[in-house]
Amino acid sequence: MLAAVLSATIVGLEALPVSVEVDVGPGLPTFAIVGLPDPAVQEARERVRSAIRNSHYEVPPRRTIVNLAPGDRRKEGPALDLPIALAVLIATGQLAQHAVTGHLAVGELGLDGSVRTVPGVLAVAQAAQALHARGLLVPEANALEAAAGEEVPVYAIPTLRAAVQHLQGTHPIQTTEGAVLDPPPEDAAPDDLAEVRGQGAARRALEIAGAGGHNLLLIGPPGVGKTMLARRLPTILPRLSGAEAVEVTKIYSVAGLLPAWQGLITRRPFRAPHHAASAPAIVGGGSSARPGEITLAHHGVLFLDELPEFRHDVLEGLRQPMEDGIVVVARAAGTVRFPARFSLIAAMNPCPCGYRGDGRRDCTCTPGRLQHYLARLSGPLLDRIDLHVEVPRPPTDELLSGNPGEPSSAVRERVTVARMRATTRAAACQAVGLPLRGPQRWGPVSAEALAFMRAAADRLVLAARATERVLRVARTIADLEGAEAVAVHHLAEALRYRVLDRWAPPAP
Numbered sequence: 222m223l224a225a226v227l228s229a230t231i232v233g234l235e236a237l238p239v240s241v242e243v244d245v246g247p248g249l250p251t252f253a254i255v256g257l258p259d260p261a262v263q264e265a266r267e268r269v270r271s272a273i274r275n276s277h278y279e280v281p282p283r284r285t286i287v288n289l290a291p292g293d294r295r296k297e298g299p300a301l302d303l304p305i306a307l308a309v310l311i312a313t314g315q316l317a318q319h320a321v322t323g324h325l326a327v328g329e330l331g332l333d334g335s336v337r338t339v340p341g342v343l344a345v346a347q348a349a350q351a352l353h354a355r356g357l358l359v360p361e362a363n364a365l366e367a368a369a370g371e372e373v374p375v376y377a378i379p380t381l382r383a384a385v386q387h388l389q390g391t392h393p394i395q396t397t398e399g400a401v402l403d404p405p406p407e408d409a410a411p412d413d414l415a416e417v418r419g420q421g422a423a424r425r426a427l428e429i430a431g432a433g434g435h436n437l438l439l440i441g442p443p444g445v446g447k448t449m450l451a452r453r454l455p456t457i458l459p460r461l462s463g464a465e466a467v468e469v470t471k472i473y474s475v476a477g478l479l480p481a482w483q484g485l486i487t488r489r490p491f492r493a494p495h496h497a498a499s500a501p502a503i504v505g506g507g508s509s510a511r512p513g514e515i516t517l518a519h520h521g522v523l524f525l526d527e528l529p530e531f532r533h534d535v536l537e538g539l540r541q542p543m544e545d546g547i548v549v550v551a552r553a554a555g556t557v558r559f560p561a562r563f564s565l566i567a568a569m570n571p572c573p574c575g576y577r578g579d580g581r582r583d584c585t586c587t588p589g590r591l592q593h594y595l596a597r598l599s600g601p602l603l604d605r606i607d608l609h610v611e612v613p614r615p616p617t618d619e620l621l622s623g624n625p626g627e628p629s630s631a632v633r634e635r636v637t638v639a640r641m642r643a644t645t646r647a648a649a650c651q652a653v654g655l656p657l658r659g660p661q662r663w664g665p666v667s668a669e670a671l672a673f674m675r676a677a678a679d680r681l682v683l684a685a686r687a688t689e690r691v692l693r694v695a696r697t698i699a700d701l702e703g704a705e706a707v708a709v710h711h712l713a714e715a716l717r718y719r720v721l722d723r724w725a726p727p728a729p
């Protein structure tokens with residue numbers, strides 16, 4: 222008898238439908254899986270047979286063939302265990318086909334028949350929705366994730382036996398209700414800008430970076446609060462929208478990093494990979510074709526602490542994704558695209574010993590060592606960092622004063638308003654068919670400001686790209702101020718955040 226159960230396999234961030242067909246017939250007792258299964262799917266044979274027996278159903282000693290259709294697509298991971306087991310039970314007359322038809326099932330089986338959590342369930346829920354499935358059977362710990370944002374009825378399945386009894390109607394399982402998107406409670410925020418004392422210039426740069434989506438490099442001696450400031454960037458960005466939260470949750474789920482019982486992720490991600498991390502770990506790819514740190518930072522913040530210590534191939538690998546907001550990852554079964562639109566914030570010391578320009582201690586670096594250190598920052602990557610600012614050591618009384626800085630919530634309000642202004646202007650450009658890149662995007666620029674910019678570009682020998690960056694930052698500063706046109710003082714401030722242009726011209 223032929224049986225079919227609907228399931229899905231993950232490719233990149235998406236779930237593609239898979240039809241699990243089982244044929245049980247006369248012949249030697251064998252159990253074969255065909256249709257491009259990967260090793261984890263092959264191992265399903267043992268898990269499925271044990272799980273069925275230990276759930277008090279039978280595996281008749283007959284010739285069993287499992288076909289995963291379509292056959293030209295590689296099927297990955299153990300998520301097909303549950304649909305395979307259900308199809309075997311149908312093919313052997315222990316479960317009615319019509320009870321299952323229209324349902325989609327995913328889940329790994331334990332030998333005891335328990336259903337274990339699998340990655341990518343939110344993507345599977347979206348596929349089930351697109352197929353207008355009657356119901357979606359998922360591991361219990363994935364149920365909140367599956368119910369987040371989709372309408373298809375979700376059933377949290379603890380065991381194979383519970384799945385069968387639910388489908389037969391003898392012990393129906395309640396649908397899992399998707400939790401509404403609650404903003405995280407303000408007091409639960411782990412970090413707040415209020416804790417940072419002094420550092421007015423760096424705080425201002427952080428606000429501009431947040432408002433304009435600019436990348437930011439903080440340069441200063443040890444222990445002045447660079448890491449502290451970087452960690453607080455997510456707290457001043459606008460809250461994730463519902464659609465963004467779904468996207469972020471999908472990424473973490475596919476990467477196997479979504480905690481069990483978690484619904485939507487509602488906080489912006491903050492990723493701080495170590496400087497020794499490999500290019501596949503940061504950019505993505507490698508044998509597992511997992512999303513890298515830049516994808517885990519999508520809609521959030523990527524923090525590169527000790528920027529010059531990062532591997533050269535890592536820094537090079539960041540350039541294209543930073544331009545496109547997408548990373549293309551090669552793998553055995555073709556390439557996949559992962560989103561990677563993040564705010565980059567980086568930190569570094571002003572020199573290898575850390576104390577250059579710090580009044581407290583003398584710098585012990587030779588000019589040669591300093592040159593080598595600065596040269597490690599690749600020119601093309603620096604070109605994509607709009608703001609570089611010095612973070613000096615604050616006076617001791619400023620550090621010791623009990624005065625808290627402005628809280629993140631107040632900064633977030635200004636950032637959100639400035640972003641709305643930029644979005645409105647971009648929409649207006651689009652409406653009249655102007656390109657989204659280029660000068661039109663900056664709105665009006667006063668004649669004095671243009672003359673000022675030309676003079677500054679000549680004096681500082683700014684590359685064309687750097688000039689454009691300065692204009693973009695000035696536009697964000699004008700948006701924070703609520704000014705229609707970019708004026709001289711906006712440009713003058715933007716030029717202050719170009720510390721490295723003054724230190725060393727980028728290598729040719």
Ligand SMILES: Nc1ncnc2c1ncn2[C@@H]1O[C@H](COP(=O)(O)OP(=O)(O)OP(=O)(O)O)[C@@H](O)[C@H]1O
Pocket residue numbers: 416417418419420441442443444445446447448449450570615620
């Ligand atoms: N401006 C500041 N306001 C409040 N606390 C500060 C400030 N600067 C430093 N601190 C305190 O010093 C600690 C170290 O700061 P942080 O790790 O941010 O320094 P850093 O600049 O990243 O140093 P490093 O170069 O060594 O990484 C913080 O945890 C905090 O307790």
Ligand SMILES: [Mg+2]
Pocket residue numbers: 447448449526568
């Ligand atoms: Mg630090």
Ligand SMILES: [Zn+2]
Pocket residue numbers: 572573574575576577584585586
């Ligand atoms: Zn030094």
